[in-house]
Amino acid sequence: MEDWGIIALRWALFVSLGLLFGLTAFKRLSLGSDRPSDANVRHAVALLIVAASAAALSVLGFAVQVSSMAGVPFAEVDKATVQSLLGETALGLALKVRLVALLAVIIMAVASALWRLSSSAVQALASGVALATLTWSGHGAATDGTVGWVHLAADILHLLAASTWIGALAGFLWMLFRAGSGQVGEARQTCRVLAEFATVGSSLVVILLLTGLANAFFILRDGDPWAALAAPYGQLLALKMVLFVGMLGLAGVNRLRLTPALSAAVESGDPERALKPLRRSIVLEFGLGIGILVLVAWLGTLAPNTTPVAS
Structure with a gap:
């Protein structure tokens, strides 16, 4: 993938994970209530869509980084290389933590949408963990x-x-x-x-x-x-x-x-x-x-x- 493609993928991840945490934090700080309401259901559906998109983008981003690190075309990345980087690098750990956190957000969003069970504090914590994993591959992690x-x-x-x-x-x-x-x-x-x-x-x-x-x-x-x-x-x-x-x-x-x-x-x-x-x-x-x-x-x-x- 060309550099602009990688930048676009990184931007999409920042936007999706940033909105996931930001919208939840905004609801918690300004709207406050977790009481069942149509607004909370709409918020849950929006979180579900954004979290699922972030999970898909995360997997794609990891695959692109593996391709870049292995120096082979995206379609030629082998299973052994993926398993090695997934299990032995900070990049792999970040992906696993992020996916677990996003899964937690998705489960809570489904519970809120279907049964009107909601906890914006827990949602903010899980989405914040998912967002924080982006820094593990940045300049801060290299110091x-x-x-x-x-x-x-x-x-x-x-x-x-x-x-x-x-x-x-x-x-x-x-x-x-x-x-x-x-x-x-x-x-x-x-x-x-x-x-x-x-x-x-x-x-x-x-x-x-x-x-x-x-x-x-x-x-x-x-x-x-x-x-x-x-x-x-x-x-x-x-x-x-x-x-x-x-x-x-x-x-x-x-x-x-x-x-x-x-x-x-x-x-x-x-x-x-x-x-x-x-x-x-x-x-x-x-x-x-x-x-x-x-x-x-x-x-x-x-x-x-x-x-x-x-x-």
């Missing part, structure tokens, strides 16, 4: 010693926080575009959820900034940062920061201007006029988030290429 464990923990926390933000945006889009979203009662609920998530959103930004700086330090600490910026890895990392700042700016506009405007419009009985700019802003913010995931998928295929600093 040795105690520092490596700190780097890996920062990677995991960064990915969980980013996915919570993306999942929240997806949740907001569903609320803003669902049937009847322009009615006063539905718009009032949207205002409430937006307001309640504001504090969580601020915490996510702090976590993303701190873990992002930590990850950059661990990757670039033994080299020349200016040399890194001249390489594709550094340039893509800089572009990722630009998109992040764009998301941060839109989030600020949403919180300080568009959400209060929607609240005022709800009180006046005409929320539709304030929903339109908020919808546009959330769509754009979500698009920037998806763009960041493209860059994350791409960065994972590149080496930082830093030049060692002369002693």
